[in-house]
Amino acid sequence: MPTHRTDPAVRTRERAERLLAAVTAALPGGPHADAARAASERVVRVAQAPVSVALLAEGDDDHVVSHHLWPPLLGGGAPALTPRRSTLGYVTAVRLRAVARERAAVRAVSVSFLDRAGIARCRSRLLDRLGDGPASAADWPQALAQARRLWPAADARCRAGLTELVALHRAEVFAEHLLGVEGVPARLDAVHQATMPFHVGGAAGGVAPFPDATAPGPYEPGTELTESVLHRVFPVVRRVTVEVDVPHDRWPLADEPLDLIDLPVLAPHLRTGRADLLIEDELGAASAAVLLPGARGDAERAVRAYPQLTVLTGPGSAALRAGAPAPAPADDLRAALLGAGRDAGRAARATRAHAAHLDLRRVLRATVAALDEEPPAAPPPPPAAQERLRDLVGRIGTELTALIDDVGRGVAGPEARLDGGMTPQDAVTQRVVARVHAWPQWAVLFAAVAEQHVQPGDGFDREDPPARPDVFEATFRATLRELPSVVGEVVDATVAAWRQRRSPRLGPLKAVLLDDVEPARERGDGDGRDAALTTLRRAVQLDWLTHAGPADGASPADADAARQAFPLAPDRPLPWHDPHGPGRHQATVMRVRRELVEAVRRLAVEGLAVEQARRVDAIRHALRELRAALPRTDAEIRALAGVDPGVEPDPPQVLARRVEALLEEDDLSSRAEEDNRMSRTAEEGR
Known part of the structure; x- marks a missing residue:
């Protein structure tokens, strides 16, 4: 280097x-x-930018000519970085980094996607290839309508192009959130499995049906690039980058990486507008090119269009598709890459x-x-920092207004959900059931059940089952005293889930605050600046909303309310007190437990409604105060942006x-x- x-x-x-x-x-x-x-x-x-050398080959089938090149070129144990076959011509950038190790190994794999302008170029090239030049600038509805008109009379070559055109359209829809994105992580095996050939389906005794041009909609942002996802979006893949660690004694690159750009095969029946454009873009950016063994007419014509390219000699004359090259030719190529390339x-x-x-x-x-x-x-004109800050404050105010409007629906309304999707009422019910079922009396009762009936205790292994309601009433009152904390936990979780759903909208605002406003703090001082920054920080990160004040709105039920809510008659023995009576069946125990669960649940749901309303009011009040505290005046904006109002700008x-x-x-x-x-x-x- x-x-x-x-x-x-x-x-x-x-x-x-x-x-x-x-x-x-x-x-x-x-x-x-x-x-x-x-x-x-x-x-x-x-x-x-790394030094890049393009690898270009042509052939008469869909074998990837470079497949056998990587192990002899990179050294023993090196993986095959490209699949054996593919008719989805795509670019693989193999980025070599020299490290202190004995064998080559893949460090990471990522995928970069075409943007909409690149897709439009591919569409125009495909239409040009179909002999319909005037429609090259058409939009998708026009292009697909034209493809449908051409399909019935098209020959096999034309139908292959039309099939690729439809696949390009579907891929653009599927990959809407990926277009123009660089470096999306992927697995190498998923990339290889996704490069499956297009099939132009046949129909016995008639014309093959036009390819399906529909797509159910884009993948969500952050969707993992699995094999099935990659297969659908591959027509809009611009490049697959494979970072490979290679032994530095074999590749003395120091800390300067080397990119080997493996281009699609120049096979006559695989030539597509999309693949040709990828080849042209990569050759225009590369500094050298290797023409791999095989026929070279098209490859030589391709590189001749780029006079800046240094053309290197491929590894001997052996056809790589028939097997790996001998060590000597591979070493010759490596020397050429490290030297002239x-x-x-x-x-x-x-x-x-x-x-x-x-x-x-x-x-x-x-x-x-x-x-x-x-x-x-x-x-x-106002300094750019001041205008960016003014725009940021306006956007924050808009988001706070939206939060004020939405908090009722998201915390106490029909959209209220906990993190797992459970409604607050269901969550409270779940906690109530768990607490009532954990009362110790049930363990004694069910231990006394024999042949589906409650039996008296034997004085040794089994206790006598509770026979008076006051035993349950004491535990009932203790459970009611726990309800405020149970309700508070559920409402906290509901607010947290609502906050998580809303936080992505605040992410860009938080990034602007950190990048443009926080650094200005070092350029000035004063309590006003600190207070304004604190206000903006609270407005773009809502962690404090989960606990919007002490949970004192849901107080424990008083003694009268507890007595009225207790479902069992206090002066009447429990149904199973008579060892020979009809109330000894275990179904009676289950019914009594359901009644107690429902009594506790009813009070819990009532407390939940009170606490939800209280919390919504508290959050709205806090958000309104926060919105009112945002910096508004020119003086506040200038001070926060770090602009000195007393200094006249130079002419x-x-x-x-x-x-x-x-x-x-x-x-x-x-x-x-x-x-x-x-x-x-x-x-x-x-």
Whole structure:
């Protein structure tokens, strides 16, 4: 790997970072600073990109030519990183990282998806391939209608393209929440199993039916990429990245990763608009290409369209699909990758980083021109931090209003649920049943049951079963004293579940608060700032809502209420007191227990309604106070954003001169680096 001192991409990145730091200090924020930051980040991203070499092959079947390449290339014990067969042409980026180990091993697998613009390009290419160029820019309803018209008279090649078009549409619907997303974790075996071929179904004695174009709807965000999920969304997969640890003595990469981009096979009957676009995009970004053994006409024509590519020689002339190559050809390819391939990648990376740095300078020159054209006396626009904060406070106020409106439904209304989906009333009932069933009297009673009837105690192993209601009444009253805590726990759980359902809406607001507002605290001080920050923190993280005050609304039942609720007559013996009477059957015991459960449950449900109403009122009151405490005035917003109201901003023309001075310093730095490089070259030549 080139040293930090000599790598041009590293030097370009350092220049961009220095320039951005200076511009950030010179400009007070706003669109000009944002544009400079975005351009500088592009420079850093390009300068740090891994070196990439594309692997391109062509064949006459759907065997993946590179399947046998990985073990001999990566070393003993290396896994096969691509499946044996596939007609779903896709890109596998094998990212090699050198580590101190003896065998290659897969570190992680992730999947990146096309965005809507990329899908539209694929759709246009597919329609162009079907000979219907004028519809290339059509939307999906038009494209599918056109595909249905073409289907009856289409030949096998055309039907394959139409089938892929329909699959692309279905995949876009299924993957709505994944479009444009990078690095979604997956399993390698799930990726391989999902790459199943398209089948154009036949119909005996007639035209095959048009493929099903319906999809039940998108997968939920966060859905695991299982085999079945991947199979449905694979047409919109842009790239599968497999990170592989390789022995550093075999791959001396230091800390610079190397990407081997395995492209779809160029097989005539597998050529699709989607796969061709993936190949073109990857070849345009790669610095070198390896033409794997086999026919090379199409492959050579493909790489000829990209003159920046360095074309390396594949491992000998053995057809890889017939088995693994010999060690020597694989070592030759590895040497080519580590030599000419890596050199070409570094040179291309340096060229792209330099071009990105020139774009950064163009952005800064445009900034100078724009600042010069602004009227000197024009009032400056509010700082971007102040406007972002004002927008954040408005969004927080809107969410607090929605919470105030929703708390009644979510805590005491029809939408009230605990975390597992149970209603609060069912949860209270469940707890009441458990407590009443745990009374010790039932154990004595059921131990006395013989032949389905309650028997008197024998004085040795069995106690006499309770015969008077007062035994149960004492336990009944003790259970009633526990009801406030039981109800409180259920309402706490209901509020927590409601809060969890609402919290995802507050997640973006919390992220903005942490990124834009919290850092401003270091730029100022004062009790007002701390109080405002505390208010905003409480508004975007609702943990405190679970306990909205002491649970004093549901007090224990008093003695009269308990006596009235007790379902058993206090002066009448229990039905099984007579050892020869009809009330000794165990069904009588079950009935009495149900009556006691229902008596406790009725009081618990009444207490639940009281506590739910109390808690809803308390939460609404707290949320209204929080909404009223949000910073509103310009002075409050400016103070919280860290803007000093007493400092007049510099005129635009002064800012323009500062940026010009920074560009001149960047020129001097570039000339000094070039002089040092030429001096080192001359010394090395001597």
